Amino acid sequence: xxxxxxxxxxxxxxxxxxxxxxxxxxxxxxxxxxxxxxxxxxxxxxxxxxxxxxxxxxxxxxxxxxxxxxxxxxxxxxxxxxxxxxxxxxxxxxxxxxxxxxxxxxxxxxxxxxxxxxxxxxxxxxxxxxxxxxxxxxxxxxxxxxxxxxxxxxxxxxxxxxxxxxxxxxxxxxxxxxxxxxxxxxxxxxxxxxxxxxxxxxxxxxxxxxxxxxxx
DNA sequence: GCGCCGATTGGCT
DNA sequence: GCCAATCGGCGCC
Numbered sequence: 396x397x398x399x400x401x402x403x404x405x406x407x408x409x410x411x412x413x414x415x416x417x418x419x420x421x422x423x424x425x426x427x428x429x430x431x432x433x434x435x436x437x438x439x440x441x442x443x444x445x446x447x448x449x450x451x452x453x454x455x456x457x458x459x460x461x462x463x464x465x466x467x468x469x470x471x472x473x474x475x476x477x478x479x480x481x482x483x484x485x486x487x488x489x490x491x492x493x494x495x496x497x498x499x500x501x502x503x504x505x506x507x508x509x510x511x512x513x514x515x516x517x518x519x520x521x522x523x524x525x526x527x528x529x530x531x532x533x534x535x536x537x538x539x540x541x542x543x544x545x546x547x548x549x550x551x552x553x554x555x556x557x558x559x560x561x562x563x564x565x566x567x568x569x570x571x572x573x574x575x576x577x578x579x580x581x582x583x584x585x586x587x588x589x590x591x592x593x594x595x596x597x598x599x600x601x602x603x604x605x606x607x608x609x610x611x
Numbered sequence: 612g613c614g615c616c617g618a619t620t621g622g623c624t
Numbered sequence: 625g626c627c628a629a630t631c632g633g634c635g636c637c
Contacts, residue, residue: 482630
């Protein structure tokens with residue numbers, strides 16, 4: 396196994412048995428290690444979003460709606476829920492809170508740490524900036540697909556390691572790319588990270604529109 | 612059955 | 625900034 400996986404601990408199932416917004420915040424700084432296809436890639440989580448299940452209009456678990464695609468969202472906390480977005484891109488979630496709750500945390504961006512050449516080959520781009528900056532990009536870079544859907548993270552080809560040091564500042568903002576309940580403060584970003592799916596807000600915005608607030 | 616929509620991305624104006 | 629690609633789910637009535 397890799398140096399990263401020896402040096403740190405894979406997150407235990409109990410880590411995920413709490414509300415999704417707590418999981419989403421604490422996952423910032425954790426490291427995702429993939430060995431899909433025998434190829435080693437890894438990245439640090441810099442951006443997540445929480446989807447709260449029954450009461451969250453933007454959640455695939457809203458009112459516990461079920462279909463063939465989202466069945467694994469109702470599995471055990473700590474399981475992968477991977478679905479096809481816009482008919483083209485895989486989006487990877489970790490089930491949170493409680494079995495049947497329909498709540499999960501979406502991985503939105505990683506800082507590439509290892510296997511960048513593998514990522515470049517899978518993504519078909521050279522720029523490190525574009526390897527894992529977005530939910531569809533990071534799954535492609537790490538080889539994550541529907542094959543992971545429903546798998547227990549700890550025993551799958553893609554594991555998440557507990558952050559070794561206390562995390563830095565985390566910014567909380569509205570969620571991206573949705574129309575329902577988008578303004579709920581459920582997007583979490585490593586403050587100032589250049590690896591997020593959107594560049595850090597400019598020091599002064601011409602229109603001064605809201606882009607989020609930093610919290611300690 | 613038909614048409615629209617979506618937790619996205621990349622190419623073009 | 626606009627928009628096509630691409631497909632499963634949903635409402636329609």
